[in-house]
Amino acid sequence: MSRLLQGLGACATSVAAFATVRDIFGPEKSGKMISYLNGAICFIPALAPILGSWLTQQFDWRANFSFMAGFAVVSGTLMFLMMKETNPATEKQAVFKVSRYWSVLSTPSFIFHASLCLMAMAVILAYVTSAPSVLMTGMGLSMNEFTFWFGINAVINIAGCMLAPKFMERFGTHNTLVVGISTLALAGVVMLVMNGQNTALSFMLPIFMSSVGFALILGGAAGKALEPFGDKAGTAAALLGLF
Numbered sequence: 001m002s003r004l005l006q007g008l009g010a011c012a013t014s015v016a017a018f019a020t021v022r023d024i025f026g027p028e029k030s031g032k033m034i035s036y037l038n039g040a041i042c043f044i045p046a047l048a049p050i051l052g053s054w055l056t057q058q059f060d061w062r063a064n065f066s067f068m069a070g071f072a073v074v075s076g077t078l079m080f081l082m083m084k085e086t087n088p089a090t091e092k093q094a095v096f097k098v099s100r101y102w103s104v105l106s107t108p109s110f111i112f113h114a115s116l117c118l119m120a121m122a123v124i125l126a127y128v129t130s131a132p133s134v135l136m137t138g139m140g141l142s143m144n145e146f147t148f149w150f151g152i153n154a155v156i157n158i159a160g161c162m163l164a165p166k167f168m169e170r171f172g173t174h175n176t177l178v179v180g181i182s183t184l185a186l187a188g189v190v191m192l193v194m195n196g197q198n199t200a201l202s203f204m205l206p207i208f209m210s211s212v213g214f215a216l217i218l219g220g221a222a223g224k225a226l227e228p229f230g231d232k233a234g235t236a237a238a239l240l241g242l243f
Contacts, residue, residue, distance in 0.1 A: 002065075009072070011241065018237040022226045023086035032165035035219025050147065100235045113225035114240050116177065120217040123184060123210045127153075134203055141200060149204050156208050160215025173220040180216030183209055 017037060025033045055063040104110055135141045135149065168176045187209035194202040222240060229236040 006068075015234060015238045015241055018222065018226070018240065019234040020086050022223075022229070022237065032168055032219065032223070034222045035161050035164040035168070035215070038161040038215070038218055053143070100232055101239060104229060104232065104236050104239050107228060109228065110225050110236065110239075113221040116181070116217055116221040117225065117240060120180070120184070120214045120221070123187075124214050127207050127210065131203075131207075135200060139198060139200060139203075145200070149200055153204065153207055153211055157211040157215060160212045161219065164215050164219050167216065168220055173224060176216050176220050180213045180220070183213030183216065187213060 018034065021033045021037060051067075052064050055067060131150065132146065135146050136143070141149070164176065167179075171179075187206040190209060191206035194205065225240050226236050
C-alpha cells in the first residue's frame with residue numbers, strides 16, 4: 001500500500017510539472033522549457049545512487065524512505081505557500097471526463113509526438129533496468145565502477161537536455177527531432193556492431209549516444225504533443241505520461 005501511494009504521488013507531481021510548464025510558457029516556449037525540466041530531472045539518477053547508498057550504510061534501508069517523506073513535506077509546504085495556480089480554466093470541471101481524454105487521443109499530432117517520447121523513454125528505461133545486470137553481474141564491475149559509468153551518462157544526459165533548447169532555437173523543433181531520431185538509430189547500429197566486445201565501453205558508448213538522442217527528442221516532442229491543449233494541459237500531460 002505504501003508503494004502504491006508513493007507511485008500515485010510521483011505520477012501526480014510529474015503530470016503537474018509538465019502541465020504547469022505548458023500553462024506558463026504557452027505553445028511556443030514549452031518545448032524548450034520541458035528540455036530544461038528534463039535536465040533538472042536527470043540529476044536524480046546521478047545523485048540518487050550516491051545518496052541512497054550513503055543513507056543505507058549510515059543507517060539502514062528504511063532511512064531512504066524517511067528521507068523521501070521529509071523531502072516531500074518540505075517541498076509540498078513550499079509549493080503550497082509559494083506556487084500559484086496556473087490552470088487558465090476559471091470554472092471547476094469534473095475530475096475525470098472521458099471526452100477530455102478522447103479529444104486528446106484523437107489528435108494525430110499528439111499521438112505522433114507522444115510516440116516519439118515513448119520511443120526515447122523506452123531506450124533510456126531499457127538501459128536503466130539492464131545496466132546493473134550487464135555491467136555488474138555480466139562484466140564484474142564493482143559498485144564504484146558502476147556508479148562511475150552511470151554518473152558519466154547522467155552528466156551527458158543533463159548536458160544534452162540543457163543544450164537542446166539552444167539547438168531548437170537555432171535549427172527549429174522539427175530538425176531537432178530529426179537529429180535526435182537519427183542519433184538513436186545510429187546508437188542502435190553501434191551497439192549491434194560492438195555487441196561481441198565484453199567491455200564497459202562497448203556497452204556504454206551507444207548508451208551515451210542514446211542519451212544525446214533522448215535529450216534532443218523528449219523536450220521538443222513533449223512540447224509539440226502538449227501544444228494544442230492549452231485548455232486541458234493537465235489531461236494531455238497525464239496521457240503523455242501514460243505513453
